[in-house]
Amino acid sequence: MSTQNIDYHVKLKNRFPVADRTMAFELEKPPGFTFKPGQWVDITLPGLASDAPGGNVRGFSFASAPEDDLLMVATRMRDSAFKRAFGELPLESEVRITMTGGSFTLHNNADRTAIFLAGGIGVTPMRSILRHAAQKKLPHRIIFFFSNSTPESAPFLEELTALQKENPNYTLVPTITRVDSGGASWTGETGRINKAMLEKYTKDAKSPIYYVVGPPAMVSGTQKMLEDAGCDSDDIRTEGFGGY
Ligand SMILES: Cc1cc2nc3c(=O)[nH]c(=O)nc-3n(C[C@H](O)[C@H](O)[C@H](O)COP(=O)(O)OP(=O)(O)OC[C@H]3O[C@@H](n4cnc5c(N)ncnc54)[C@H](O)[C@@H]3O)c2cc1C
Incomplete structure (x- = not known):
């Protein structure tokens, strides 16, 4: 599935900080609605003018x-009209979710190692x-390189560290x-x-597939680093957070 039109009005149930200037928003999940881990959703704030x-x-x-x-999204709280409005939206207010999709999803072949590289909000x-891999006990070996400027700016750091206990196939770096x-x-x-950090932690990786996500400049820089380190560009999957 690439993209799918949907149209649900869902309530904002919770909002809480997950790192410096970074908030998570939990939304009602419509009955029967599902998605693949790694996909995205378009959120419309009805209270905000389209212009x-x-x-x-x-x-x-x-x-x-x-x-x-619940459905969760998380974002860096910049001073944009959208984020101000989202940050101030009273709980139980409705937002619209209008489109979902994306192909930044885990490969099927569990014999191949997944190497994740993300910075900051690219963690989402x-x-x-x-979480899906831990809950479903997926057999995939997953190594996650997670880069942030400071520990306080790293969203979900504690939770992602603790997940290693639930999923022995997963290593956080x-x-x-x-x-x-x-x-x-x-x-x-x-x-x-x-390259040196990659080599240190990926010695056991079997025909790895790399997943790179974050702001477009971070994605292109990381992709180049991987290619310079000898990784096959066919095995690099990317998701750029356009708008940053
Ligand atoms: C597939 C995908 C997944 C994303 N996931 C996340 C996520 O998990 N967390 C997160 O914080 N952000 C995510 N983003 C980015 C998000 O959509 C916003 O663009 C970003 O958060 C900046 O919003 P803002 O209100 O601060 O930007 P603003 O300062 O209001 O916008 C900056 C400029 O970018 C333009 N713009 C806004 N959104 C986009 C867009 N999507 N593509 C191209 N131009 C745009 C605006 O028109 C404006 O000119 C994702 C983007 C994509 C494409």
Whole structure:
């Protein structure tokens, strides 16, 4: 499935911070509605004029798994008309979800390792896939390189760390790029994801497929790094968060 038109009015049930300036929004799940982990949905804020700057629709990857009771999206709270309105929307208000789809979904062949590379809010489709993989006990080996400037700006870091206990096939490799920000308690990697870091953690990877997601500049930079490191471009899948 590439894209699918839908039209549901769903209630905003919860909203809570998941990192510095980053909020998760939980929406009612319409009966029977489902999606594949890694896909996105268009959200329209009916209270926002369609001629607001950037319009009243934004696409968000699902951060929740299909098995979860509520739909979740998460976003960096910038000072845009859409995000101000979303951030202030009273709970139990309705938003519209109008389109869903995408092919940034986990491959079927569990003999091949999945290597995820995401920065910041690019974590959303990864969380969806990882929660699904843990709940369904998928056999895929998954190694997730998760880059953020500081630990505090890393959405869902605690949860994604804890998921390793539920899913022995999954390894999280968190890295922070503001090297001085982790303090003595930071035990993860430091610096940007590079060839040496990849090699250190992917020795057991079998014919890996790479999944890169985040703002378009991060995606193209990471894709180039992978290609320079000798990865086959046929095995690199990307999702650019247009609009950042
Ligand atoms: C497949 C996909 C998945 C995404 N998933 C997430 C997610 O999980 N979390 C998240 O925070 N963001 C996600 N985004 C980006 C999101 O749609 C917003 O564009 C982004 O959050 C910026 O919104 P804003 O209101 O701050 O931007 P604004 O400052 O209002 O917009 C910046 C400019 O970008 C334009 N623009 C807005 N949205 C898009 C778009 N989708 N494509 C191209 N131009 C656009 C506007 O017209 C405006 O000119 C995703 C985008 C795509 C395409």
